[in-house]
Amino acid sequence: MTTPFHCLSQLVYHTNEDCPQGKTIEAGDRQQGKGGKAGCLCCYHLNKAQQKNGGRYGIIKRLLTEKQQQTY
Numbered sequence: 001m002t003t004p005f006h007c008l009s010q011l012v013y014h015t016n017e018d019c020p021q022g023k024t025i026e027a028g029d030r031q032q033g034k035g036g037k038a039g040c041l042c043c044y045h046l047n048k049a050q051q052k053n054g055g056r057y058g059i060i061k062r063l064l065t066e067k068q069q070q071t072y
């Protein structure tokens with residue numbers, strides 16, 4: 001769990017540095033805080049999985065990465 005951050009071009013804020021969507025934010029576009037946006041679902045699941053155990057986290061991270069690649 002990290003300090004919430006967001007960027008103007010996304011509708012959600014992120015709370016996990018490993019979020020594939022959060023990683024697409026360039027350093028210059030990154031804003032601190034929630035920006036009045038909804039919480040990112042990827043981050044929610046990443047945080048939840050990281051709290052529980054590392055095994056599930058690996059699976060979820062791979063699924064998220066595959067999903068991200070489809071949007072390219």
Ligand SMILES: [Zn+2]
Pocket residue numbers: 013014015016019020021022040041042043044
């Ligand atoms: Zn996120």
